[in-house]
Amino acid sequence: MKTWLMNQWENYRTGFWFIPSLMTMGALFLGFLMPEVDRYLDSSIPVWMQSSPETARATLTTIAGAMITAAGVVFSVTIVALSITSSQFGPRLLRNFLSDSITQIALGACLASSLYSLILLSAFSKTEDKIFLPFVSIYLALFLALVTLYILIYSLHRVASATQADNVVAEVADDLEDAISRIFPEKIGEKSKDLAHCENLAAELFSDRQPKVASVNADKEGYLQAINHEGIVDLAQEFDLVIKLRARPGDFLMQGLPIAEVYPGTELDEDVQARLNKTFIVGNRRTPQQDMECAVSELVEVAVRALSPGINDPFTAIRCVDRLGAMLRRLADREMPIPYRSDEEGALRVIARGYTFPNVLNCAFDQIRQHGRGNVAVSMRLLESLEAIADCVESDSQKAAVLRQAKMVYRGCVEAIPEENDRDDLAERYWFVLKQLGEIPENHEPFNQDWKALSDKAGS
Structure with a gap:
């Protein structure tokens, strides 16, 4: 489960929709909450914070229009940067640029500020010749617009810096360092203490003359992004199996070709094969989560x-x-990391391909x-x-x-x-x-x- 969640997070953070979506939902919530706060504070709002309805409407309309325009600028600059990155450094480097949260925050801040201002325009109401104006909410809109401008300036600086060759190389190298820290050494179950015994046992169980070994074929096609190692160890322990993996993260899996060998093969039914395939997370591209060579x-x-x-x-x-x-x-x-992994009782369960x-x-x-x-x-x-x-x-x-x-x-x-x-x-x-x-x-x-x-x- 942890491996699946980490892989999903990798997919979310390398897209432009996740953070802007969260920020616009927050703006939607604030847009309906803040007028209620204003109604609660209506009698205690100082005179210097108050203004005419025309001024309030003009302020919110200007903020909403300006933030939408700024969002267009962020979008345009981002597309240009993506084009330069793709042509000069390669399309696979787009993943690093897309994962930069500053650009996503800038786009989300522009959209959120605009949406918040538009919702406030609908909060104006008139009762008994008195017009309710959410002054605190309006000042919050001004504050959000100011913060958004600073975020926009910093975002433009980041884009200009991110397209420089030295910085591109440094960021990819940082990803590589993170991958090394995660993978070497990597814990998969418990390390088998008796290495010589595991080597001899693996050679005996998966020799060419062993008739009890059965293969598990891939049920999908694509790049192997990650393996749920804990799930494989649990599956092997549940059915008293020894599983030898024939693929590692970064390999391209072809449907119908073997991805693992199981001993004893007599315990291999369709349910076990399906559960083993579910521990292999497959996608359209390689990711550095468990694939250092990416x-x-x-x-x-x-x-x-x-x-x-x-x-x-x-x-x-x-x-x-x-x-x-x-x-x-x-x-x-x-x-x-040694390829042999044992369960909690010390029995050999998984032979990984490292x-x-x-x-x-x-x-x-x-x-x-x-x-x-x-x-x-x-x-x-x-x-x-x-x-x-x-x-x-x-x-x-x-x-x-x-x-x-x-x-x-x-x-x-x-x-x-x-x-x-x-x-x-x-x-x-x-x-x-x-x-x-x-x-x-x-x-x-x-x-x-x-x-x-x-x-x-x-x-x-």
Whole structure:
């Protein structure tokens, strides 16, 4: 239930209708409440707050018209900003812009102030030659209009700031940091304490020779946005099952293809399959709630677009590489969550499909490396980032992933860059990466040919 609510909140906050709707409903409530407050305070309202009916009507009419006009300005500016963001940084970055609450609050404040003023116009009444005017309500309308103007000014400032490349990259990087904090490590049920036992049991239960394993197929099509892990553990415990997930958030599910394997398959009926499918939240797009690679891919998309011939902005690509390198350094220091999850009694229940450091590294650098292979500045920054990452990695698999990526960066540059001095500079940076990883340079090209001279140059 918690996972579903978080996913719904993600959908609500990335739309322009939710906050404005709440604010207009609040204005509707105030519009009917405040005249009653005025009737209660009618005899105690000071003379300086009172005015003529014509002045009161003109004030409210002006506020209502001005706020509707301001709402049109907010809408127009927002559409222009969305167009710029989509064309320059990619349509997937619209999610970050749409989730900015300031723009939603500005639009909602304009609509709410206008609606409140219109409702007050209908509160004017005449009894026994006396016209009732809600003076307190009118002054509240003036105050709301003033606050709305300040919100509008700040909103325009935010829009102007949000469309700058450095700020776009920083905001996506913040989303990525939040995703890392949520997912690494991520608690799914209770962590199995006996890792070796779980590995052996999983290999035994889900081997190719195991006849009792049955597959659960997806009943819908789309991107897997989140998984209700607690619900899966409860389902497995209820029917005494062990469930091996074949999909993780970010994967595209195709109807009819397996998303999980269940042991024993004899307990797998239509009800269990339907309940298991309900724990998979599927949508039309990827979200960073449980999908860390979604935020990584957004940064990669900004970098790749910046390297395209139509934009040709290597500086933005370098900013993205810097952020990705910093993220990977933090990730290298974190404990990767083990895939085995047990119930409260310690029995193995779920085998999740998680992330690995090599996969995230490849997701972050592969496309930038491929599109920037002819750009010396971007390739140099890639090697510098890999050198910084190499300083944090400890396991052999992490070191092998960094070494593989550094080799591909260097080989691609040698093939694409004709200038010899540029190639020497890249080789020097590559030499530093190898030394940081604890490798012997003469065991790798090009240092196995004339590595000593280059080594002396790098050390000088």
